[in-house]
Amino acid sequence: MKNPKITIGWLYPDFMNTYGDRGNILVLKSRCLERGILVEVIDISLGSQASEILRADFLFMGGAQDRQQEIVYKDLHLKKKFLQQAVEREIPGLYICGAYQLLGNYYITAEGVPIKGLEILGLYTENPGKKRLVGNIVVKTEIEELKDQLIIGFENHGGQTFLNKDMRPFGEIVRGHGNNEIDPNEGVYYKNTIGTYLHGPIFSKNPRLADWFIAKALKVKYGEDVQLKPMNDRFEFLARQQFLTQDHA
Ligand code: GLN
Numbered sequence: 001m002k003n004p005k006i007t008i009g010w011l012y013p014d015f016m017n018t019y020g021d022r023g024n025i026l027v028l029k030s031r032c033l034e035r036g037i038l039v040e041v042i043d044i045s046l047g048s049q050a051s052e053i054l055r056a057d058f059l060f061m062g063g064a065q066d067r068q069q070e071i072v073y074k075d076l077h078l079k080k081k082f083l084q085q086a087v088e089r090e091i092p093g094l095y096i097c098g099a100y101q102l103l104g105n106y107y108i109t110a111e112g113v114p115i116k117g118l119e120i121l122g123l124y125t126e127n128p129g130k131k132r133l134v135g136n137i138v139v140k141t142e143i144e145e146l147k148d149q150l151i152i153g154f155e156n157h158g159g160q161t162f163l164n165k166d167m168r169p170f171g172e173i174v175r176g177h178g179n180n181e182i183d184p185n186e187g188v189y190y191k192n193t194i195g196t197y198l199h200g201p202i203f204s205k206n207p208r209l210a211d212w213f214i215a216k217a218l219k220v221k222y223g224e225d226v227q228l229k230p231m232n233d234r235f236e237f238l239a240r241q242q243f244l245t246q247d248h249a
Contacts, residue, residue, distance in 0.1 A: 001222050004222065005039070011076075012046075012076075019154065024094065027203035044079075059083075062096050072102065092213045095196070096197070097199065108127055126159070133180075139198070141189075143212060152206060153197075207236050
């Protein structure tokens with residue numbers, strides 16, 4: 001693979017970006033550059049051409065509160081055809097919290113206000129208990145290549161998400177709430193698309209997940225399996241150890 005390059009499509013950075021979600025872009029970028037993979041970041045927001053979505057080798061959208069979600073829905077449903085195509089073509093994508101909710105059928109807020117969803121993935125979000133699910137979270141992921149390691153992060157959401165029977169979760173809760181208070185599911189995993197409640201940002205806390213996305217992006221773009229050069233993740237490892245051994249009560 002000569003001069004590999006990844007184009008990151010950052011969806012609505014000006015609206016969808018809470019609890020440090022933009023850190024995921026920084027981490028992905030630096031882990032690529034360190035390995036000689038060039039990176040271009042394109043912001044896709046109100047006023048962008050919908051076709052920009054299909055220029056991306058990796059798509060990212062962070063979380064937000066309900067008001068921003070409504071604004072974004074109004075714009076993104078006009079671009080839906082392209083986002084759906086990207087998901088179906090296995091373009092890797094990470095969608096956090098409010099963004100994850102937007103991929104589903106609908107979201108009913110704590111005030112009972114319905115926010116429409118893009119209906120790209122079979123899931124829906126309601127707010128049955130009118131309480132927020134907040135705190136540190138640990139997940140055993142369904143991603144085959146990462147089964148030997150726990151995914152960690154931080155959740156803060158009012159919406160509780162339920163997957164249709166044919167949808168696979170991103171993982172199973174070890175600690176925290178995840179999708180809802182009823183089943184053990186966290187997030188959704190469809191083709192190379194992950195929807196999750198994990199802020200953190202998730203990539204800084206789980207560098208191997210970032211690398212999984214980089215490898216998938218290169219595979220889809222260049223058609224070759226890639227073995228990424230290992231990086232010195234000593235500090236990340238120590239931070240993870242600390243997180244996993246501390247008392248979260
Ligand atoms: N507005 C959504 C909720 O509270 C999403 C919140 C978020 O993205 N952090 O459920």
